[in-house]
Structure formats: C-alpha cells, structure tokens
Amino acid sequence: MNRSSMPPQLLRLVVLTLLVIGTYAVARVVLTPATFGHYGHYRGAALVEAASRPQVFAGAKACDECHSETSELVANDRHKGISCEACHGPGRTHSRNPDIMPVKLNDQLCLRCHVAEVARPAKQRQIQVWDHFPGDKCVECHVAHQPNKSK
Ligand code: HEC
Ligand code: HEC
Ligand code: HEC
Ligand code: HEC
Numbered sequence: 001m002n003r004s005s006m007p008p009q010l011l012r013l014v015v016l017t018l019l020v021i022g023t024y025a026v027a028r029v030v031l032t033p034a035t036f037g038h039y040g041h042y043r044g045a046a047l048v049e050a051a052s053r054p055q056v057f058a059g060a061k062a063c064d065e066c067h068s069e070t071s072e073l074v075a076n077d078r079h080k081g082i083s084c085e086a087c088h089g090p091g092r093t094h095s096r097n098p099d100i101m102p103v104k105l106n107d108q109l110c111l112r113c114h115v116a117e118v119a120r121p122a123k124q125r126q127i128q129v130w131d132h133f134p135g136d137k138c139v140e141c142h143v144a145h146q147p148n149k150s151k
Helices: 008-031 045-051 064-075 084-088 092-096 108-114
Strands: none
C-alpha cells in the first residue's frame, strides 16, 4: 500500500500513537531520578538520606541496662516480645540522659492493640470498649508490664 493512499483517520491514529510513545520515552528519561536503579527498583540516594536522619529509637537492649527488673517482668508475661519502645515511644534521648523522661502514656495506648476489630486475628485478646471500659484507666485494673495480673 502506498503511503498517500493511507486513509487520513488511520494516519492521525498512527501519529497520535507515536506522539504518546515519544512523550512517555522523553518523560521517562527526564523525570527518572539520577540514582534510580543503582541497587534495585528504587532511588539509590534514598539509602544515604534515610541513614542520615537522626536516630530516635534506642533499641530493645538499651532499656535493660537501667530497668532490668521491668525487663524481667515483661519477659515473663503475655506482653513479652513487645519492645519497651513500642509502648513508651522512642527512647534514645531518655537512654542517653535519664533526666529527660519519656512521654507520659494514656489509655489510647492499650486500645491501639486491644480494641475489637474484625480485621484482627481472633486469638488476639480484644475488648469492646463500651462493654469493657467503665471509664477508669486501663492501668487502674491491669498491670501494664504483667497483663496476666490484675490489681
Ligand atoms: C542510663 C539509665 C537508663 C536507661 C538506659 C533507660 N532509663 Fe528509663 N529511667 C531511668 C531513670 C534514672 C528513671 C527515673 C527513675 C525511675 O523511675 O526509675 C527512668 C524512668 C523511666 C520511666 C518512668 C517515667 C515516668 O514518667 O515516671 C520510663 C517509662 C522509662 N524510664 C522507660 C525507659 C525505656 C523505655 C528505656 C529504653 C528505651 C529506658 N527507660 C532506658 C534511667 C534509664
Ligand atoms: C504494653 C505496653 C508496655 C510495655 C511493653 C512496657 N511498658 Fe513500661 N509502662 C507501661 C504503662 C502503661 C506504664 C504506666 C503504668 C501505670 O501508670 O501504672 C508503664 C510504666 C513504666 C515505668 C514507670 C514505673 C513503673 O514500673 O510503673 C517504667 C520505668 C517502665 N514502664 C519501663 C519499661 C521498660 C524498661 C519496658 C521494656 C522492658 C517497658 N516499660 C515495657 C506500658 C508498657
Ligand atoms: C503493641 C501492642 C500491645 C499494646 C500497646 C498492649 N498490648 Fe496487651 N497484649 C498484646 C499482645 C500481643 C498480647 C498477648 C497475646 C494476646 O493474648 O492477645 C497481649 C495480652 C494482653 C492481655 C491478656 C493477658 C492474659 O491473661 O492473657 C491483657 C489483659 C492486656 N494485654 C492488657 C493490656 C493493657 C492494659 C495495655 C495498656 C497498658 C496493653 N495490653 C497494651 C499486645 C499489646
Ligand atoms: C474496672 C476494671 C477494668 C478496667 C478499667 C479495664 N479492664 Fe480489662 N479486664 C478486666 C477484668 C476483670 C478482665 C478479665 C475478665 C474478662 O475477660 O472480662 C479483663 C480482661 C481484659 C482483656 C483480656 C480479654 C480476653 O478476651 O481475655 C483485655 C485485652 C483487656 N482487659 C484490656 C483492657 C483495656 C485495653 C482497658 C482500658 C481501655 C481495660 N481492659 C480496662 C478489668 C478491667
């Protein structure tokens, strides 16, 4: 088939397709960050950026040094495996300078893991707040570090 005999609507379609592909190819080169793909399907420079952020967590072992009694209580009850900082928040500043106290905790803390939600596995202990929570603080009846105990 000779080019001039290509129907104009087909020609427009071909030109449009080439334009779309061309725009995509140019945009891909222009918009892809320089270090993308250096190590994998992500921006290589992101590793350096993430590593340069200040650390805020002290790590699971850091608290044992000064709070070994608490560590022992937690390790021997149902909250074992939950890191101190999962409840108390980032503790690096406090670990380095105990004069700076960790943030105070409130009842929302317990509900984060224990409020009944259908999406949670049934074996995870859950409570219906309206049914269970009579308006006191959770820790007025429960011992946070030893949830098997009650006060
Ligand atoms: C260098 C020692 C040291 C380290 C490490 C340390 N603490 Fe402490 N912490 C203290 C001292 C001292 C106090 C004040 C006396 C007390 O309550 O035992 C304290 C108090 C606390 C309190 C009570 C705060 C309050 O308002 O009453 C919490 C909670 C706490 N630490 C959590 C942690 C956690 C979590 C870690 C690990 C990330 C940690 N600590 C690491 C020394 C330390
Ligand atoms: C399940 C959440 C949770 C975990 C895990 C947890 N704590 Fe606590 N912690 C609390 C709550 C809530 C309080 C406040 C208790 C209260 O007011 O009766 C508390 C209180 C404290 C206190 C103040 C003194 C006391 O004993 O009441 C210290 C110190 C402390 N925690 C250290 C730690 C350390 C160290 C770890 C890790 C070994 C840890 N906690 C793990 C929830 C937790
Ligand atoms: C980070 C998640 C998390 C937080 C926060 C948390 N818990 Fe738990 N809790 C668990 C896990 C995990 C278990 C053990 C598995 C289970 O039985 O659900 C547990 C178990 C329990 C149990 C059952 C103990 C038994 O007899 O078997 C009670 C009661 C409890 N927690 C109370 C509390 C209270 C009160 C707080 C707040 C101070 C709290 N939890 C905060 C995760 C959490
Ligand atoms: C007035 C006392 C009281 C208060 C306040 C209280 N609880 Fe309880 N909780 C109990 C008692 C008693 C049990 C054990 C009997 C039961 O399973 O109902 C229990 C059991 C639980 C269990 C285990 C449920 C299961 O299926 O085995 C969880 C989880 C729990 N409480 C979380 C909380 C949380 C989170 C709060 C705060 C929002 C809270 N409780 C406040 C008295 C209390």
